[in-house]
Amino acid sequence: MVLSSGSCGNSIVFSSDGASVMIDAGLSCRELERRMSMFGLDPSDMDALLLTHEHTDHTRGAKRFCSTYDVPVYGTDGTLSLTPLEGVELRPISNRHAFEVGPFKVSPFPIKHLAAEPVAYSISDDGFKLSVASDLGCATPKVLEALQSSQVLMIEANYDDEMLMKGTYPDFLKRTIRGDHGHLSNDDAAMVCSHVISDVTKTVVLLHLSRENNTPEKAAQTVSDGIRKNGRDVRLEVTEHGGSKGPIGLR
Numbered sequence: 001m002v003l004s005s006g007s008c009g010n011s012i013v014f015s016s017d018g019a020s021v022m023i024d025a026g027l028s029c030r031e032l033e034r035r036m037s038m039f040g041l042d043p044s045d046m047d048a049l050l051l052t053h054e055h056t057d058h059t060r061g062a063k064r065f066c067s068t069y070d071v072p073v074y075g076t077d078g079t080l081s082l083t084p085l086e087g088v089e090l091r092p093i094s095n096r097h098a099f100e101v102g103p104f105k106v107s108p109f110p111i112k113h114l115a116a117e118p119v120a121y122s123i124s125d126d127g128f129k130l131s132v133a134s135d136l137g138c139a140t141p142k143v144l145e146a147l148q149s150s151q152v153l154m155i156e157a158n159y160d161d162e163m164l165m166k167g168t169y170p171d172f173l174k175r176t177i178r179g180d181h182g183h184l185s186n187d188d189a190a191m192v193c194s195h196v197i198s199d200v201t202k203t204v205v206l207l208h209l210s211r212e213n214n215t216p217e218k219a220a221q222t223v224s225d226g227i228r229k230n231g232r233d234v235r236l237e238v239t240e241h242g243g244s245k246g247p248i249g250l251r
């Protein structure tokens with residue numbers, strides 16, 4: 001489930017067979033606890049926190065949450081070295097090698113973003129695969145390959161290009177967001193879907209929508225056009241800026 005998504009804070013929890021991992025902890029510890037209890041999750045059941053990169057909207061609550069509940073933090077050296085994590089058990093990972101957390105196989109893969117050593121993750125368990133790719137400036141062939149055969153694909157749809165270009169952001173920021181190390185637009189997310197969706201794909205979830213430069217309606221419209229091109233029947237879910245979402249894509 002998605003505890004929160006957007007520049008105000010990102011956190012996703014994946015649970016299966018009594019094991020749970022959290023991807024990013026970008027809300028305060030208290031807010032993480034509050035949203036977890038909304039979904040009947042117990043923070044002390046969390047087996048790992050996987051960090052994608054060091055930006056505050058992905059790490060805000062990591063130190064407090066993980067030291068309180070004794071949760072080990074996995075991340076690349078680049079990410080761990082730039083995230084305040086005193087008193088937390090650190091488990092450095094390579095951005096290309098899969099590792100295990102309980103019953104899950106976790107496969108990180110490198111992405112381009114203005115951060116030290118950012119990654120996205122696929123998590124598989126017994127034939128089920130969830131992929132989470134947010135905060136990336138471009139979907140390279142390697143990224144598209146890593147996202148293949150996911151039952152649940154969580155992909156960033158940060159901005160509508162026209163809204164961004166007509167909006168009030170300064171030009172340098174517009175360039176950064178649209179650049180190879182920025183964020184994916186609705187069109188980019190649609191392109192990813194048209195490449196990656198296959199017969200096994202059940203659900204696509206759009207993440208990290210900008211409050212200023214996107215609307216859930218525009219994101220849904222653009223990406224469903226991309227999905228339609230692919231000719232498959234897939235459920236599309238859109239997380240509103242700062243919003244949460246209950247259980248998604250259960251087997």
Ligand SMILES: [Zn+2]
Nearest residue numbers: 007055057135
């Ligand atoms: Zn972010």
Ligand SMILES: [Zn+2]
Nearest residue numbers: 053055113135
């Ligand atoms: Zn970021």
